[in-house]
Amino acid sequence: MNCPVCKEPLVVLELEQVEVDYCTSCAGVWLDSGELELILETDEDRNRLVNLFKEATDVNEKSYDCPICGKQMRKYEIGEKGKAVVDKCRKNHGIWFDKGELQKIVEFGSVNKENKIINLLKNMFWKSMPLAENKISLNIDGGNK
Ligand SMILES: [Zn+2]
Numbered sequence: 001m002n003c004p005v006c007k008e009p010l011v012v013l014e015l016e017q018v019e020v021d022y023c024t025s026c027a028g029v030w031l032d033s034g035e036l037e038l039i040l041e042t043d044e045d046r047n048r049l050v051n052l053f054k055e056a057t058d059v060n061e062k063s064y065d066c067p068i069c070g071k072q073m074r075k076y077e078i079g080e081k082g083k084a085v086v087d088k089c090r091k092n093h094g095i096w097f098d099k100g101e102l103q104k105i106v107e108f109g110s111v112n113k114e115n116k117i118i119n120l121l122k123n124m125f126w127k128s129m130p131l132a133e134n135k136i137s138l139n140i141d142g143g144n145k
């Protein structure tokens with residue numbers, strides 16, 4: 001699977017049995033359908049976050065194409081206007097988060113601070129810590145997906 005932005009192959013990060021596709025070139029993150037729900041461990045966090053997603057009607061940013069079906073995705077705004085805009089596949093294959101957007105959403109959604117996957121992501125990308133110091137397995141996606 002390739003990055004919808006720069007078309008580079010995405011790297012698969014296995015975090016607590018959830019596969020997160022990450023672009024090393026633009027630092028964007030792709031979550032397959034249902035993975036955001038898996039990352040959010042509690043129903044409380046899930047409901048709160050899902051309610052923050054609103055279809056964006058007047059965003060000028062170009063929508064990317066879904067890395068699975070190749071169809072143009074739809075923009076969703078999260079939080080108050082202009083805070084974070086993500087691309088979601090119309091066929092519900094998943095959601096693309098540009099660099100920093102997943103982090104913003106986690107903050108807006110006030111996700112449980114004990115959340116393991118969020119903490120792994122924080123350590124990996126949001127504190128610019130070297131990857132080798134984290135207990136994660138890094139698999140390069142062979143492009144068969
Ligand atoms: Zn990229």
Ligand SMILES: [Zn+2]
Nearest residue numbers: 066069089093
């Ligand atoms: Zn799709």
